[in-house]
Amino acid sequence: MTMVNLSLTEAYSLAHQVLRGNGFSEEHATVVARNVTNGERDGCASHGLWRLLGIVDTLRKGKVSPDAVPVVTDSAPAIVKADAGGAFSLLAFEQALPLLIEKTRHCGIAALAINRCVHFSALFADIEPLTDAGLVGYACTPSHAWVAPAGGTLPLFGTNPIAFGWPRGERPPFIFDMATSAAARGEIQLHLRAGKPIPEGWGVDSDGQPSTDPQAVLDGAMLTFGGHKGSAFAAMVELLAGPLIGDMTSAESLAWDDGAGGLPYGGELILAFDPTRFLGQEAHVHLARAETLFDAMQSQGARLPGERRFVARAKAEQEGVVITRTLYDDICALR
Amino acid sequence: MTMVNLSLTEAYSLAHQVLRGNGFSEEHATVVARNVTNGERDGCASHGLWRLLGIVDTLRKGKVSPDAVPVVTDSAPAIVKADAGGAFSLLAFEQALPLLIEKTRHCGIAALAINRCVHFSALFADIEPLTDAGLVGYACTPSHAWVAPAGGTLPLFGTNPIAFGWPRGERPPFIFDMATSAAARGEIQLHLRAGKPIPEGWGVDSDGQPSTDPQAVLDGAMLTFGGHKGSAFAAMVELLAGPLIGDMTSAESLAWDDGAGGLPYGGELILAFDPTRFLGQEAHVHLARAETLFDAMQSQGARLPGERRFVARAKAEQEGVVITRTLYDDICALR
Incomplete structure (x- = not known):
């Protein structure tokens, strides 16, 4: 190539x-x-x-605004809202970030709800500015209804990623960002293009039967990671970054797309925690405990996420x- | 029997x-x-x-205080701290709950850090009072170092449960409460007592080899659910309910126990979100979206957690x- x-x-x-x-x-x-x-x-x-x-x-396809100007609202002492107006999430995030950080430093914990955004980006990118600011971050977003809940066989949840980050001073932060589906939808599409079967456990066909045929799973339903536990996390993402912030579930996003094949549309929830506000002058002592944890992971061969x-x-x-x-x-x- | x-x-x-x-x-x-x-x-x-x-x-064994009086502190606009003083977590939770609810209703989101508590109780019990109050709840706590991180074979994480709850008005709330380990430690002990092998994937022996012998896994290390994704969540629990709130990791808890075989000792983090503060007068519209999600789960045979x-x-x-x-x-x- x-x-x-x-x-x-x-x-x-x-x-x-x-x-x-x-x-x-x-x-x-x-x-x-x-x-x-x-x-x-x-x-x-x-x-x-x-x-x-x-x-x-x-x-x-007309499924994203090229120029909507985000509207950032100071919605409650610990809540910032950013209406993306049908554009991608990133500009809304960038413009709301200073107020999120300010509220987090004041309140100890704060939330940013991004609404009416089209979402294509990895949540990693929304976590790193928080860890750069010395904050702990958490983010999640629904997508399109492609994934069946545990015990079911019909697509309902999105791939619903959850990301979490921990600041490490001068070192690169600890950040994970992962779908709650067993695999990313793109991985299944890559198998299809390569003419390869997918591993068992990634999905079911449209009859609800386990399948290793990528096209059958794309037409059927993907599965969550980790069985009913992963499914519970996927449901949590639907709720936190859907109804809680007044935005769409993955099923609503797919219905809104109406067959156009556009990117998911809806909300994203970001939480930030200020260790200094939780810990006061003792913060450095306790952040050192986290380093001990990371050392114990790495010394036995476990990789740190990110x-x-x-x-x-x-x-x-x-x-x-x-x-x-x-x-x-x-x-x-x-x- | x-x-x-x-x-x-x-x-x-x-x-x-x-x-x-x-x-x-x-x-x-x-x-x-x-x-x-x-x-x-x-x-x-x-x-x-x-x-x-x-x-x-x-x-x-002298590993829990029978009578410590919790000290509840208003620590920041959105943070309550409750020092359990070496007693069980429950009384500290109960006494801190009103202030957590008050802060959540005011700020939109708030955190309760319970410190220096011995922990035996299911997190479910700390979520239900929040959903009863119409709030969304999230809780996690480390335990003793019994679980290996993905990619490692030595015990480092606790069974580290995460619980989440969503209020449903007159209906029972949606609540999950689950260990981030593949199985509960008690389940392995029950297999041992019954003389039965445990399923593959629950743990490794002290040489780091996969094992279905319950005693070998109790002496070795349990594994997380869902491979590296479950492991990332387990690490998140260590950080959020350990260093972030100035309390012990699971490894520190086990070291503190010093072979006595007592219950885990450390912290618990509880988050609460007020849907009304996020959504204002539109709250009922968006809470109805959640009911649509639950209906779509149940109508395809998926059980709601709880x-x-x-x-x-x-x-x-x-x-x-x-x-x-x-x-x-x-x-x-x-x-």
Whole structure:
């Protein structure tokens, strides 16, 4: 396969150009281009430059606003709301972040509800600015109804990712960001494209029977990770980032899409905790306890979540990123 | 097996008598007796009357205070702290609850950190008072280091339960409460007593090899549910209900126990969200969306978490509870 090597600046410029060329406002193009460049940089190709294809496709289908200006509301002492107005979540997040941080430092814990946003980005990107600020972060969002609840066989939940981050001072933060489905939908699509069966446990066909046929599972239902426990977490995400914040469940998002094949639409909930507010002057003592935990994980060979991402980042900052010529050409064709 | 049928009043009186007889203060005896009676009533025998054996054992080993008076502190606009002073968590929770609810209604979201508590009770009991108040609840606590992180083979995490609850007005709430380990430690002990092998995936022996021998796994390490994803949640519990609130990790709790075999000692974090504060006058519209989700789960045969518990409760309120004569005699012998 022919590959193309891009510096991070080149990757960003390409993404920005594609987004602007398709009508996204400067503000949206900037945050979206930065997001997909960072995904590629961090070795997370599924949230990297190829996302531009789906982003532009969703725009052309009329399923995302290219220029809505987010409206940030101080909704309660510990609640910020950001109405994305049908645009992607990222600009709303960026504009609401300072107030979220301010409220967290004052109250100890605070929530940001992003509403009416189209969502394509990894939650990792919404956690890292919090850990950079020395805060603990938690985020979740529904998606489209693709996943059956444990005990059922019909799609109802989204892939419903949950992310969590812990600040580590000068070291890269501890961050996990994972779907509550057994696999990402993109992984099933990749198996389909490669003509490979998927592992057992990823999904059922439209008769509700376990299947390793990727197309059958895409037409049937995906399953949650970890059986009924994963299913309970998936339901929690529906509730927290759906009804609690006055936004859509994954079933409502898919109904709203109405067969267009656009990206999920709805809400995202972000929580932030200030260790200093919880712990006062003793904070450093207790944050050291967390380091002891991480050391005990690593010394027995367990990886810290997010570790690989920061290794990939350091490499990409030196060497740029590498994508296939096909993807590069597909992206260039969108300009 | 000979069984003994007790009315709920009889079960409570027996528990209360045992606790008072062993030196627990009236305040602690009341909340602990109510908790174990409620566990039995709800068909959750693992958190029912048999817990009295471990409770009295822990007291006799000097590993729990029988009479510490909790100190509740208004720590930040959205943080309540309750120092249990080395006693069980329940009285601290009860005394801090009104301030947690008040802060949640004011701020939208608030946290309760219970510190220096010995923990034996299901988190379900700390969620239900929140859903009864129309709030959404979330709770977690570390335990003793019995569980290996994914990628490792040495015990580091506790069984680290996470509970979540959603209010449903007149209907029983949606509540899940589950260990992030593949199985509860008590289930492994029950297999040992019954001379039965445990399922694969529950644990490894002290050489780090997968094992179905319950004793080998008790001496080795339990595993998390759902592989690396469950492991990430287990780590999150260590951090949120450990260092974030200035309390012990599961490894520190086990070290503090120092071989005595007492119950876990440390902290618990409880979060509460007020849907009315998030949603204003539109709350009922969005809470109805949650009911649509629950209906879609149940109509395809998926059970709602907590469902069985409320069925058992209704039955026990009519017919009382039934325990084995052996357990009854063991409890009576503690008086």
